[in-house]
Amino acid sequence: MxxxxxxxxxxxxxxxxxxxxxxxxxxxxxxxxxxxxxxxxxxxxxxxxxxxxHAPVPWVQVRIDLQTFRRIIVQGERDEQLEMLINRAIRLGASSSIMYECFGLLYSETALRRRLLNVPVRKGRPQQLSEAQQHALWRRWLQLRPKEHSRDPTEQFEAMLLLAEEQQISVAHVWQQVALHGERQ
Structure with missing residues (x-):
């Protein structure tokens, strides 16, 4: 000791x-x-x-500020969840404008994250959804969207990510359709 x-x-x-x-x-x-x-x-x-x-007895005291210690852990967990959400959105095809609006990420930051996650960059305009896909997407959105009393933008965005995963389309398509019908905050 x-x-x-x-x-x-x-x-x-x-x-x-x-x-x-x-x-x-x-x-x-x-x-x-x-x-x-x-x-x-x-x-x-x-x-x-x-x-x-080299004194054999301590003249220094180390104490842990438990309140600060716990607050830092909680903040770290929130930051980790946000990172996972951002990475998930990028993998599901969120555009740079979506990443800026939702997370404040600049185009260059989004591009860097895409490279780090090995997400290919698509050239040109995205392929449009068929009418059947649009209807299927909208029906499912009506089931997944947060209730009227819940206006948490993260909850709404997570529902969009889930819908993109289920429908196997990019979150940019979901974002566009939801905005088209005036549902996005």
């Missing part, structure tokens, strides 16, 4: 000395050191600094 204390003590001392040399006295004070402590550290000979760094 003293090896961990040694590592912590040494790391903290190096950081404090670095901050002192860089003139970041406020960072040192935020760690709990006062002006007198900083002056003393600045003037200590190497031998005493080495003793401080």
């Amino acid at each position: 003293s090896l961990s204390f040694h590592s912590l003590n040494n790391a903290m001392l190096l950081q404090i000395l670095h901050d002192l040399r860089a003139g970041n006295r406020e960072r040192c004070k935020a760690l709990g050191l006062g002006e007198e402590d900083l002056e003393l550290l600045r003037t200590l000979p190497y031998g005493i600094l080495a003793s401080l760094a």
